[in-house]
Amino acid sequence: MEVTWREAMRRALYGAEGFYIRERPDRHFRTSVHASPVFAEAVLRLLRRADADLGRPDPVDLVDMGSGNGLLAARVLAAAPPDLAERLRVTAVDLSPRPGDLDPRVAWEPEAPYGIAGLVIANEWLDNVPLDVAEMTPDGPRLVLVDTATGDERLGPAPCPEDLAWLERWWPLRSPGERAEIGRTRDEAWASLITRLARGTAVAIDYAHLYGHRPPLGTITGYRDGAVVPATPDGSCDITAHVALDACAAAGERAGAWETTLTTQREALRDLGVTGARPPLAQASADPAGYVRALGRASQEAELIDPAGLGGFGWLAQTVTLSDSRPRMM
Structure with a gap:
């Protein structure tokens, strides 16, 4: 069956037999959450900053979007100090069934x-919010249709006016054969999240690209069993596409975000105290066991901030405050 990539991703990931409904994603790929408990510790520091900025409300929320197996939410809750834990309201958001062993x-x-x-x-x-793909032709952009069973593609009709406007603003196509992933659905998803934030901070962390540096052939990729596989939208694999985080940032501001920070995971985590610094060599003789533990932690931190790996992820942080009187628009 031939459909647009947006519909193909929706069925393949979230349909009745979709990948995220049927599979535990952590069995197929590794995120920063799975790489090290250090990531949850950094999120806890971010939560404590937000809590202090808000005047330590009761309750204070932690919402984990696309929670997977709930590991991040559980780790942050377990590590929270008593004064925060007793006020903390933790919500894991995911379409898959609740894990039986979750706190x-x-x-x-x-x-x-x-x-x-x-x-x-x-x-x-x-990166898992479904989107359409467009390819430039001599007659202008055309949607790419995909066979859900084989992954074979062909060109279809022109995108709708709203998508054409998005392309011209955020990912203009100039030469035949160039492709773009139309991120309007991601913008809408992020804006919807911002409207649900009464006060506090929302952070998106993802594979990302910015205007002027979009990949000319797109980024749609399949993952299964820890390996890259053809992006066949039959429900057998995860399907992702990098995120135009600058477009999401603009959508968040239209939805009411007051402050915006767009950076990398490396810089964000370094600001939260994750440096990857090795322990002093003198500790090896004075405290051998402690030195080994500190060395292991340094290795975990280094992986999280490696600019060629997880450290290269984009971080979009947007804040909503009670003093923000601007109207919220999707």
Whole structure:
């Protein structure tokens, strides 16, 4: 069956037999959450900053978008100090069934709640929001249709006016054969999340690219069993595409975000105290066991901030405050 890539991704990932409904994603790929508990510690520091900025409300929210197996939410809750833990309301948002071993204090919901006061973390969430693909032809952009069984493609009709406008603003196509992934659906998903944030901060962490540096042939990729595979939208593999985070940032501002920071995971985590610094060599003789533990932690930190790996991920942080009186628009 031939459909647009947006529809193909929706079915392949979230349909009745979709990858995210049927599979545990952590069995197929490794995110920063799975790489090290250090990532959850950094998120906890970010949560404590948000909590202090908000005047330590009761309750204070942590919302984990695209939670997967709930590991990040559970780790942050377990590490929270008593004064924060007793006020902390943790919500994991995912379409897959709730893991049986998840801490009962973590709520499990299919969509983000409204009225969030605290911190929202969307780690590798937006890259799985389905989107359409366009290819430039001598007659202008055309949607790419894909066979859901084989992954074979052919060109279809022109994109709708809204998508054409998005392309011209955020990912202009100039030469025949160039491709773009139309990120309007990601913008809308992120804006919807911002409208659910009454006050606090939302952070999107993902494979990303910015205007002027878009990949000319797109980024749609399949993953299965820890390896890159053809992006065949038959439900057998994860399908992702990098995120135009600058477009999402603009959508978030239209939806009411007051402050925006767009950076990399390397810089964001370094600001949160993750440096990858090795322990002093003198500790090896004075405290051999402690030196080995510190060396292991340094290795974990280094992986999280490696600019050629996880450290190269984009970080978009946007804040909503009670003093923001601007109207919210999707």
